[in-house]
Amino acid sequence: MNIPKPYVPMLLGAVRDAVLYNEQLLTSETLRNRDDYEEHLVHLTQFLEYLKEEYKSKEDEYGLKLEQVIPE
Structure with a gap:
């Protein structure tokens, strides 16, 4: 799969947000x-x-840098 460069940071951010959301969901x-x-x-x-x-x-x-896209 070839993902256009401008979409890569959005994809990383979206998956990171999904992880954070689901972590919080488990506390419900x-x-x-x-x-x-x-x-x-x-x-x-x-x-x-x-x-x-x-x-x-x-x-x-x-x-x-990755740290600029999704700060930890």
Whole structure:
């Protein structure tokens, strides 16, 4: 898959936001089927790590350091 360069930072940010949202969702007391959400969070976290590694390998092409795109 070839993702246009301007979309890469948005993709990283969106997946990071999804991870943060799902982490907070797991603290909800009204949540049912917690196991499904935990599994989803694991997959999101793994996806984010994959995207970060890919971004790091092509950081020079994008012109921004990973830390500038998604500060930790």
